[in-house]
Amino acid sequence: MTAPHIIRHAAEYAAHLLGFSALGIAPAHADQGERLQNWLAEGQHADMEWMERHLPARLNPELVLPGVRSVIMLTYEYPRHDSRCTSGAVARYAQGEDYHKLLAAKLADIDETLSFYGGTQRCFSDSGPISERFFAAQAGLGWIGRNGLLIRQHGGSYCFLASILTTLELPYDSPVTNRCGNCHRCEQACPTAALKNGSCDARRCLSYWTIEAHQDMPDDIRAAQGNHLYGCDACQEACPWNTPRPGAPLRPIDPHLLMPATFAAMSSEKLSQLSQQEFEQLFAGTPIRRIGLEHLTANVRNL
Ligand code: B12
Ligand code: SF4
Ligand code: SF4
Known part of the structure; x- marks a missing residue:
């Protein structure tokens, strides 16, 4: 063995x-x-x-x-890098394939x-x-x-x-120290006050409302949507641990995860008028395809 x-x-x-x-x-x-x-x-x-x-x-x-x-x-x-495209902000994780x-x-x-x-x-x-x-x-x-x-x-x-x-028994690692300390920047940066006690309440989270929800966005969330077109990175952007440190190793990014130029340059007017066929062509094989044209255009109209 x-x-x-x-x-x-x-x-x-x-x-x-x-x-x-x-x-x-x-x-x-x-x-x-x-x-x-x-x-x-x-x-x-x-x-x-x-x-x-x-x-x-x-x-x-x-x-x-x-x-x-x-x-x-x-x-x-x-x-x-910055997640804004011409029409709004797309969460970094969802920009490419x-x-x-x-x-x-x-x-x-x-x-x-x-x-x-x-x-x-x-x-x-x-x-x-x-x-x-x-x-x-x-x-x-x-x-x-x-x-x-x-x-x-x-x-x-x-x-x-x-x-x-x-099913294999393998050598285990140990948890590391939590280094949040007295910082609360993520909670303060959340546009909808969705964070409490170290977890996120999906009922208030823009990521839920712009991606997962099968119901209409409530007015108070809509008022806080800002330029969030798909998902939300506000609680990550605020985190000091996401600021590159001097001397930190550069991590290469898979080019499949980068945003295609056609989408990056598209205006919100054009995006809100996409036909089903154009939507399929633009977003086939991407996470954005999952939410469908109707949800995407509803998100765009709120921007
Ligand atoms: C449902 C879900 C969502 C929902 C609900 C969010 C939420 N509150 O979890 C919505 C749609 C809102 C969402 C949003 C996002 N999500 Co999400 N989501 C998930 C999913 C499918 C399940 C998470 C879950 O079970 N949540 C319920 C909570 C209670 O469970 P939990 O987060 O797993 O918490 C456990 C531990 O954290 C632990 N725990 C927490 N604190 C402590 C403290 C102690 C002492 C102990 C013992 C345990 C403990 O207890 C919990 C139970 O085991 C996971 C994938 C997966 N299968 O895990 C991705 C996942 C968490 N999501 C991810 C991402 C990237 C996001 C977004 C950043 C996307 C975006 N940019 O829009 C946002 C961030 C929102 C946020 N601040 O959490 C990544 C996170 C990567 C990372 N570095 O952490 C995951 C892991 C997907 C992946 N495989 O990459 N998400
Ligand atoms: S993803 Fe956005 S809305 Fe959700 S908890 Fe983080 S900052 Fe708040
Ligand atoms: S911003 Fe980052 S370091 Fe600060 S509390 Fe939030 S997760 Fe922790």
Whole structure:
């Protein structure tokens, strides 16, 4: 049988070659506490009812992968630069191609490597019933900030998280110290006061209202929408850990995640008048395609 640290090394090597910026490992049965249940009980998930359905699996990874022992957590950088285009602000994570697809292909390669060592895996990136921020923190990749996001001391929060549940027993990492200190900048910067007690209330979050919601935006949220066309980065822009530090290593950004020039230069007038065919052509294979033309034009009209 191959020694666990050799398997870990093989996974790290594969992850590095595939462009992931860091890898950490947590025990699959780490105690998640009651934060998620409380958040759901308070209705903070708004109309994302799938979150209630996922609860048993979220709390018990055994239901997702019988025999699971370890959760490998990975970070993948997305663009850090200013997210405004001509028509409004698009969240940095959503500017280019759909990351679900991009990362699924990469995760499948690591899955194959681990299978070679006798593991059975399930892989996700924002696509499955697993608390990705919780496991990323347990795996020592960063801490959960007051904006609810996973923050790295040397890299901030502008990254996707991806997870691999595996039946292999691997060497585990330890959580790192929370470095938010007395800072509350994210809470102060949130346009809708959605942040409290270290988590975000989706009922007030612009990311929810401009992407996930299947209901009309309430007037008080609409009044605070500002130039947010799709998603919101305000609580990340305010975070000092997202300011590049002198001497910090430059992290290359996958060109697939950059915004195409045709979209970047498009006016809000043009965007609000797109035909279905033009919408499909412009946004095929991007996260924006997911919300559909009607939701996008409603967002544009509020700008
Ligand atoms: C639902 C969801 C949303 C919803 C709800 C947001 C929310 N409050 O979680 C909406 C649509 C609003 C949303 C918005 C955004 N999201 Co989102 N979202 C998710 C999703 C699918 C589930 C999150 C969830 O379960 N939330 C409920 C809360 C209660 O659970 P949790 O955040 O996992 O919290 C756990 C831990 O944080 C832990 N915990 C927290 N504090 C503490 C303290 C202690 C002591 C302990 C023990 C545990 C603990 O307890 C919780 C339960 O396990 C995850 C992917 C995933 N499967 O995890 C992506 C995810 C969290 N989203 C992500 C992103 C990028 C965003 C946005 C930045 C997008 C944007 N620019 O518009 C915003 C940021 C909003 C914010 N400030 O949180 C990334 C975060 C990457 C990162 N660096 O952290 C994720 C991980 C997707 C991914 N794979 O990359 N999101
Ligand atoms: S994403 Fe925007 S609206 Fe949501 S919590 Fe962060 S700053 Fe507030
Ligand atoms: S802005 Fe301040 S409080 Fe908020 S996550 Fe960043 S360091 Fe923590």
